[in-house]
Each structure stands twice: as structure tokens, then as C-alpha cells.
Amino acid sequence: MDNVRIAWQGRQWCHLVADSLDELHLFAKSLGLKRAWFQAHASLPHYDVTVEVRIVALSRGAMPADRRTLISRGRQLKLELIASLNRAEPQLRLFE
Numbered sequence: 001m002d003n004v005r006i007a008w009q010g011r012q013w014c015h016l017v018a019d020s021l022d023e024l025h026l027f028a029k030s031l032g033l034k035r036a037w038f039q040a041h042a043s044l045p046h047y048d049v050t051v052e053v054r055i056v057a058l059s060r061g062a063m064p065a066d067r068r069t070l071i072s073r074g075r076q077l078k079l080e081l082i083a084s085l086n087r088a089e090p091q092l093r094l095f096e
Contacts, residue, residue, distance in 0.1 A: 044074025
């Protein structure tokens with residue numbers, strides 16, 4: 001979890017990443033985030049969270065991350081996301 005504090009719609013926002021997609025989605029759900037808010041199509045998959053949610057996440061075990069760590073985790077998540085989409089694609093062809 002970074003601490004970039006991007007200003008948008010009158011609030012300050014950060015990025016939430018994790019070691020795996022399952023961990024990320026489970027933790028996001030525990031914070032009350034909707035799966036639809038997952039930024040799968042971003043250059044690095046993540047959830048955007050407000051500074052207030054960041055504080056809660058840190059109190060529940062999230063770790064602050066520097067830019068290098070955030071990018072590393074994000075790349076790992078991107079590879080996992082691509083692999084899961086590649087596994088799903090042959091199954092989706094059954095419905096064509």
C-alpha cells in the first residue's frame with residue numbers, strides 16, 4: 001500500500017496491492033471495497049483507496065510500500081491476472 005495521496009473528487013487516494021490476486025481481493029473485501037472497483041485494466045492491477053481506508057488497512061495488517069515494492073507487486077499481479085485470463089479463454093470459447 002503506497003502513500004501517494006492522489007487528489008480526486010475532493011479526496012486523497014492511494015493504491016492497494018498484495019502478493020497475490022486472491023489475497024488482494026480478500027483483503028479489499030474485508031475493507032468493504034467492491035470487486036467492481038478493482039483496477040484490472042490499469043498498467044498495474046490495484047484498488048484505489050482513500051487515505052481514511054488506508055489507515056484502516058494498515059491497522060488490519062497492510063504494509064506500507066515504497067514505489068519499488070508497489071511496482072514489483074503490481075507486475076506480479078499483472079502476470080497472475082494475464083495467466084488467469086489465458087486459462088479462462090478456452091473455456092469461454094465453449095459458449096461461442
